[in-house]
Amino acid sequence: MATPAWPPVPRPETAVARTLLLGWVFAQVAGATGTTDTVAAYNLTWKSTNFKTILEWQPKPINHVYTVQISTKSGDWKNKCFHITDTECDLTDEVVRDVNETYLARVLSHPAGDAGHAGSAGEPLFVNSPEFTPYLDTNLGQPTIKSFEQVRTKLNVTVQDARTLVRINDTFLSLRDVFGKDLMYTLYYWRASSTGKKTAKTNTNEFSIDVDKGENYCFNVQAVIPSRKANQKSIESTVECTSREKGAFREMFFIIGAVVFVVVILVIILAVTLHKCRKARGGRSWKESSPLNVA
Numbered sequence: 001m002a003t004p005a006w007p008p009v010p011r012p013e014t015a016v017a018r019t020l021l022l023g024w025v026f027a028q029v030a031g032a033t034g035t036t037d038t039v040a041a042y043n044l045t046w047k048s049t050n051f052k053t054i055l056e057w058q059p060k061p062i063n064h065v066y067t068v069q070i071s072t073k074s075g076d077w078k079n080k081c082f083h084i085t086d087t088e089c090d091l092t093d094e095v096v097r098d099v100n101e102t103y104l105a106r107v108l109s110h111p112a113g114d115a116g117h118a119g120s121a122g123e124p125l126f127v128n129s130p131e132f133t134p135y136l137d138t139n140l141g142q143p144t145i146k147s148f149e150q151v152r153t154k155l156n157v158t159v160q161d162a163r164t165l166v167r168i169n170d171t172f173l174s175l176r177d178v179f180g181k182d183l184m185y186t187l188y189y190w191r192a193s194s195t196g197k198k199t200a201k202t203n204t205n206e207f208s209i210d211v212d213k214g215e216n217y218c219f220n221v222q223a224v225i226p227s228r229k230a231n232q233k234s235i236e237s238t239v240e241c242t243s244r245e246k247g248a249f250r251e252m253f254f255i256i257g258a259v260v261f262v263v264v265i266l267v268i269i270l271a272v273t274l275h276k277c278r279k280a281r282g283g284r285s286w287k288e289s290s291p292l293n294v295a
Contacts, residue, residue: 037063041087041107044129048138050175051164053095055105055129056088067108067124070094072101083110096166099134099178140175140223140234143185146205150217150242157207159185159221175223176205182225188236189219192243216243
């Protein structure tokens with residue numbers, strides 16, 4: 001009867017060698033799969049109002065961090081937000097240096113804890129943003145009505161220019177300072193008892209329009225840059241009404257009237273009291289000076 005053939009038993013040194021080889025292979029595979037955890041950013045979007053400018057993107061990082069770089073068309077890349085886990089970066093300080101320049105940003109993805117780790121091409125994953133020209137692309141913020149007055153048949157309205165983060169000699173400029181005559185305002189106005197709107201436009205900050213005498217009016221304003229192809233208009237300001245001003249005047253009139261009334265009453269009471277006191281003193285003096293009747 002033949003002796004069964006058992007599988008050969010490997011020598012100890014051979015088993016060790018195989019274990020080391022498998023360990024090395026697994027390490028390489030783990031390193032390779034680790035790079036797949038680094039996800040490239042997407043949906044890069046500029047959010048800018050009155051030149052306050054933030055770059056936003058997706059997704060929220062899990063096993064990686066982001067670095068944001070910005071450049072002009074002819075400039076070099078400059079790091080702004082370095083190894084962050086946020087999905088936004090404030091780039092205002094860069095874009096207000098020259099609001100007529102065109103900027104490009106990019107978001108780089110690095111494995112967490114190893115920001116210097118390179119992708120398969122020897123560079124981190126990155127995605128470029130759309131181009132951004134602040135003068136053309138920043139949104140106009142909501143304007144503010146500074147003051148208004150209705151005098152007979154004239155309604156006078158003054159608009160307050162918003163301040164921006166654009167600076168010259170450490171002074172922040174207003175929208176009017178930046179855009180000049182490119183900036184216009186539209187006034188929408190209507191009778192308080194009606195819904196039909198009328199409009200007036202100006203490239204200054206002052207409106208003076210004809211209205212019906214004795215009528216109350218409501219109105220709001222909107223900033224506009226007609227020369228733009230997009231982002232021409234701001235949202236409209238809050239609504240103001242001349243009746244509110246009259247109501248405030250009437251309220252003040254009633255308060256003043258009440259104060260005057262109280263003062264007059266006090267003066268009358270004081271005068272009556274003094275009169276009675278003088279009369280009482282006069283009566284006592286007459287009694288004291290009159291002669292006594294002797295029987």
